[in-house]
Amino acid sequence: MAQVATAKGRATRARIVEGAAEVLREQGVAFTTLDDIRSRTGTSKSQLFHYFPNGKDELLLAVAQFEADRVLEDQQPHLGRLDSWESWQRWRDAVVERYERQGEHCPLGSLFLQVGRSRPGARAIVTELMRQWQQQLAQGMLALQAKDLVSPELDVDRTAAALLAGIQGGVTMMMSTGDSTHLKAALDTGLDYLRARATGSGDV
Amino acid sequence: MAQVATAKGRATRARIVEGAAEVLREQGVAFTTLDDIRSRTGTSKSQLFHYFPNGKDELLLAVAQFEADRVLEDQQPHLGRLDSWESWQRWRDAVVERYERQGEHCPLGSLFLQVGRSRPGARAIVTELMRQWQQQLAQGMLALQAKDLVSPELDVDRTAAALLAGIQGGVTMMMSTGDSTHLKAALDTGLDYLRARATGSGDV
């Protein structure tokens, strides 16, 4: 599928994906037609189907992958170096900033719901994103343990899972309420949880 | 809108809402047509528009309200009596059980995304649900404080917000991954957070 041979072709394909991502963020999947994407990207119907022979679903899937890649990228380099209290704090700030900038649109959430159940592809993209995300959080906690900053008794996997859930929920709530209170609360409470298990701190 | 005068009419309207809720859970909003709802509920097109003159959007909104009401109901009586460690634990079990039973379908999440942006009504329903939910959690924490089970220094509002975010995220992740690990992790970590602030426990 989508055999792209020339540089021009590759550029067009990328333009379509990026433009589609924009439109989808603005209008949501439910209200976006191929014509919207076509006009935004300055392409024709035949181009859309040339690069995505399986039609809308395939295009949406490509956009989902595109967005998923950005999610982790936008948290770098902090997410990759969670080995001190300061770096965790910087990462926290980066996450808040990224989602406050993104505003009320969760491109992946809606894309998942649209393509979701039927196509296993969408599910795979989201699952894989979450797996990597959580894995990096866990790795950061292990780094704290290795540096003897956090008790070795901390259940890293469970804590990482809870933190990730808090972020997801915080972002979800931003979509409905429009403000980032819950996201911040989840992040800060999660960091508190870690700090309370700092070596030399309280028990439990 | 929807002036229902007779008992028969009221019954039909209720049948439509409940049947629609079923179909929507099974198929998702994106793949549900009025005809699906019509056939499931044994009604005719004109009945649908008789009870919901503004068409599909109005019906979806009614379903959203219906589902929202159930969310808190299903957590009772536990959610209303969070005044001991045991009751918090029972509530936690009730939440896990409810969502495990519900499986991979988040009726509100998808409804919100569909009707979402355009109609302010959907947003209001979700916002109000979240407000009440969080308020009840906060009240439970205050109860613990009043009984001198938890430090009075606990930031109740922030903690309740974080816990709610964790639940939302946990449920979201259940939709993609199909298992309740994250929901449990969020709940258990949240309860840990409270217990770590039990009177006579560690510092912070």
Place this chain on the structure above:
DNA sequence: CGAAAAATGGACCGGCAAGTCCAGAAAGCT
């Protein structure tokens, strides 16, 4: 240069699903 392959434009088609309409049955009211 010239043939083949890739890229593009845009008219057109067809189906589906939301919404309309009206006739007729049932229920309420006095």
Place this chain on the structure above:
DNA sequence: AGCTTTCTGGACTTGCCGGTCCATTTTTCG
């Protein structure tokens, strides 16, 4: 009973939007 209101059935219309098709242009490459 008889009149009004509510409720119901289902045929019909309508517009939108995903997808098809083919002609034309541009690029690649020997």
